[in-house]
Amino acid sequence: MQSYLQENKERFINELLDLLRIPSISADLQYKGDVLKAAEFIADRLREAGADKVELCETPGNPIVYGEKIIDPGLPTVLAYGHYDVQPADPLELWHSPPFEPVIKDEKIYARGACDDKGQLYMHIKAFELMMQQQELACNVKFMIEGEEEIGSNNLEWFVQNNKEKLKADVILISDTGMIANDIPSITTGLRGLSYHEVEVTGPNRDLHSGLYGGAVANPINILCKMIASLHDENNHITIPGFYDNVEELSEAERAEMAKAPFSLEEYKKALDLNDVYGETGYSTNERNSIRPTLDVNGIWGGYTGEGAKTVIPSKAFAKISMRLVPHQTSEEITNLFRKHFEQIAPAGVKVEVRPHHGGEPAVTPMNSIAYKAASMAYEQTFGKKPVPMRSGGSIPIVAMFKQELGLDSVLMGFGLDSDAIHSPNEHFGIFNFLKGIETIPYFFKHYAELSK
């Protein structure tokens, strides 16, 4: 296996670079053609690697690439999930090289999607090729690669509900998370949910001169700031009534266990150039970004934002506001609480509209399953040490949906790093990580087949 990887790694990397050159941004309709191109690229590579029944499954949105290799109905089946769409690349001016012209620097591949999720999903296709070529495929495998993850997997649930037979499997395998460090492998065992909104505050019916009207009418930017500021109290608790009602509280023992994960606050601050961290009173940094729910403004805009000065009171101001949810909170519950509260706190001088975007449910994956054990053994084999279980702050809402619709648990074998700058300028993925993923995945198949016997 090692020799096949060594002999083909240049080609594997070059194929990934080709995939990264396709700007498959699902959030922006002008890239619709590129999104399709990426889907076809994935389908072609699956076919070449030896998958059967490869097709672009139509959905009301972007197609889902499906492929499978059933070697023996008696063997367990792994359903590998990934996504070929990527986040928008702006702010473009902060990229050191164009986001869709991948470059390799210091043994890392720089491009939008390098890690999230093209680099990670491509590990699965190449691991599959490797197992096929080496005649080592130990389980049946199905691939389900979607193109709408970055806009909320809008049509995946519909697809899953309508293709339960086709998707029948024993476990879902996903590489769309990270690990602690290249020498500290980890497996993600929890994910936060998401509630995402765009809010619009309207003051006067037209932009006004701030001299003639300033002080006499509600300025929608000032009001929006005031409303956003009021969503946290002085301890950075979220003030939406009922927000914490269903939050899973971890025991002191569980928190003590979590606190053992290697972490240096000084290095964390240094890496982000921060004087200090900031967050909810009473919780550590690792707790704040994993077991606690949060509320963040992801974007804000209104008024004059060009060069120079313009003395305007705008008619409207906007923000994108998202909340990360923890187990037992549901996206629907929090979406309703947020909307009701945000409309309620608007003063009489403005009108407020809350438009929910996609949401997603939090999830916890079991650590006592065969799949977790197989994954743990695979990492131990390739990294030389047992992986650490880790709660992630990110969201892969489909993990909860797969459990609900297919009754399947997921195993989250992520090979990215926090420092890979996913969703940010200069996203990258280490070549070490890419190759390590391709090396580790076949061991998972092997151990999973053996443990399933």
Add this chain to the structure above:
Amino acid sequence: MQSYLQENKERFINELLDLLRIPSISADLQYKGDVLKAAEFIADRLREAGADKVELCETPGNPIVYGEKIIDPGLPTVLAYGHYDVQPADPLELWHSPPFEPVIKDEKIYARGACDDKGQLYMHIKAFELMMQQQELACNVKFMIEGEEEIGSNNLEWFVQNNKEKLKADVILISDTGMIANDIPSITTGLRGLSYHEVEVTGPNRDLHSGLYGGAVANPINILCKMIASLHDENNHITIPGFYDNVEELSEAERAEMAKAPFSLEEYKKALDLNDVYGETGYSTNERNSIRPTLDVNGIWGGYTGEGAKTVIPSKAFAKISMRLVPHQTSEEITNLFRKHFEQIAPAGVKVEVRPHHGGEPAVTPMNSIAYKAASMAYEQTFGKKPVPMRSGGSIPIVAMFKQELGLDSVLMGFGLDSDAIHSPNEHFGIFNFLKGIETIPYFFKHYAELSK
């Protein structure tokens, strides 16, 4: 005089439309060529109208157009000021017709600068032409038309200081304000000052994924909102320490006098489609936007503002924040107080930078002067009623500067209306107002010459 105006009004309007076609946006350097074109246009029209010594006076920025007609050194001299630059036109999508392709609709000229200040300054050039043609010019006149008013008149003070002899005059005449209504003429007797800042809040050194970092680091948008929200208390008083120390407090008698000005709160709310007005407790709408200082956010931006959802914690967030000042506050004092306070309230997790833009001093113009009386008589003659003295909420910082550098008072004969949407999409200027200005200005010259005898 009436007949000359009647016979030439079509041409006057068409000349103004030509001027409005030049996008002389001073805030945006890509319009530098158009700014110069507008200056040359003004100079050519002044020459044609009969002005002498017309020139584009170089400054470190945009040129100042100068011209004069000295008919008798023994007569008083009026120095007419105006500006040929305009505000940026965005948001473009809200204009019903392109901002630099003027159209006439319902007896109003729609274009950026139609009222502020091209339409109003052009009244002076055409009134001068009329007086020259009718041999009615009763005073000497000098013109000083600048091209940087909308970006803070950065070089006008330098020009005035270096051309005191050339600018020697008895009074300054400015049409860059409004009047209450077409049947309620008014003269502006007070102007607010301005302190304008761009602020930048930096959190982490790069954009972060809100799942992986949300809750654990200071989000610069949330922090900026919090900082902005804290600048007003629950009564909408501004919380910057020392902000009100020097504010001129009007007596009850003065406030009672102000309250007599015709004003309908219902119509005001209806015109702006507001459920309610909003502002400082204890003051009326007219007081809030004239005798009270204010703080408004004129623009805000940060994070993802495109279509769809992006779960990012941005590295930076920005806002443009301006304060309108009232007599006895100074721009320098307030600029320093703001900067100090805004830096001080930043929490440890972020870095803050405050960049002051231009400022301007508040001003009150005397009502017992010959100039005010001459203006009042001129309005009475053409409108059939005595004009109301009015404090405006806007700023023309150069009024205080002219007083300081040249020792001259200004008389503010504005013919625009609040509803003209200056600085907003669909700015317009009534043809009634344009022609009424051209008709009224010569009477000012006549009465001013007579009262000066």
